[in-house]
Amino acid sequence: MQHYFSKETNVEHNRREVVYKVLDKELKFMTDTAVFSKGKIDFASDLMVTAILKKEDPLHGDVLDVGCGYGTLGISLFNENMNLTMIDVNDRAMDLTRENLIANNVKAKVLESHAYEKVEGAFDYIITNPPIRAGKKVVHEILIGAKDYLKDNGILYFVMNKKHGYESAKKALDEFFEIEVVDKKDGFRVVRCVKK
Numbered sequence: 001m002q003h004y005f006s007k008e009t010n011v012e013h014n015r016r017e018v019v020y021k022v023l024d025k026e027l028k029f030m031t032d033t034a035v036f037s038k039g040k041i042d043f044a045s046d047l048m049v050t051a052i053l054k055k056e057d058p059l060h061g062d063v064l065d066v067g068c069g070y071g072t073l074g075i076s077l078f079n080e081n082m083n084l085t086m087i088d089v090n091d092r093a094m095d096l097t098r099e100n101l102i103a104n105n106v107k108a109k110v111l112e113s114h115a116y117e118k119v120e121g122a123f124d125y126i127i128t129n130p131p132i133r134a135g136k137k138v139v140h141e142i143l144i145g146a147k148d149y150l151k152d153n154g155i156l157y158f159v160m161n162k163k164h165g166y167e168s169a170k171k172a173l174d175e176f177f178e179i180e181v182v183d184k185k186d187g188f189r190v191v192r193c194v195k196k
Ligand SMILES: C[S@@+](CC[C@H](N)C(=O)[O-])C[C@H]1O[C@@H](n2cnc3c(N)ncnc32)[C@H](O)[C@@H]1O
Pocket: 004, 005, 006, 036, 037, 042, 045, 066, 067, 068, 069, 070, 071, 072, 073, 087, 088, 089, 090, 093, 113, 114, 115, 128, 129, 130, 131, 132, 134, 138
């Protein structure tokens, strides 16, 4: 069975462009079958992008988008003071990200990597809407693993539904991060974790 987190996909294409308006930005995203949230921006990703853009301090420095899909988080949060890296395991999603970077005039390095396997260096921010369907092991690898790829006082932002293991993720993160819920809606929490 083909999942949105499969590496390769042979599912027939059905490309659809989405226009995403968020605060003063208008962005275009090409989407397709066999990638996460085809044909519309995911509710939780939108909640997180909006919450971060509303904060006074824009993301800056080295930023890593883990599980970038077709690029929603990194591209929407991009600004000129950011050095962006985007990773995923799904080839079709990464191709769409490359296309969407060009369409939105955003520069980033796109890398195939299972969690942090191929990631080098340390980041000021790690942003993720983690792949719940890939299972708790992968989700925790991404969330807790962030501590080893953040600079001192670096920040992990993630979004998760309370039904999708939020409490157990929070418990595991508590040891390494100062945790703050910056927005919540319909069971989803946008969480800001500062590395201790
Ligand atoms: C919930 S989707 C979020 C996609 C995108 N960030 C967004 O907001 O629309 C999670 C993404 O994680 C990717 N993914 C799944 N397993 C992964 C892994 N082990 N390492 C990195 N990315 C993974 C999936 O392919 C998918 O694109």
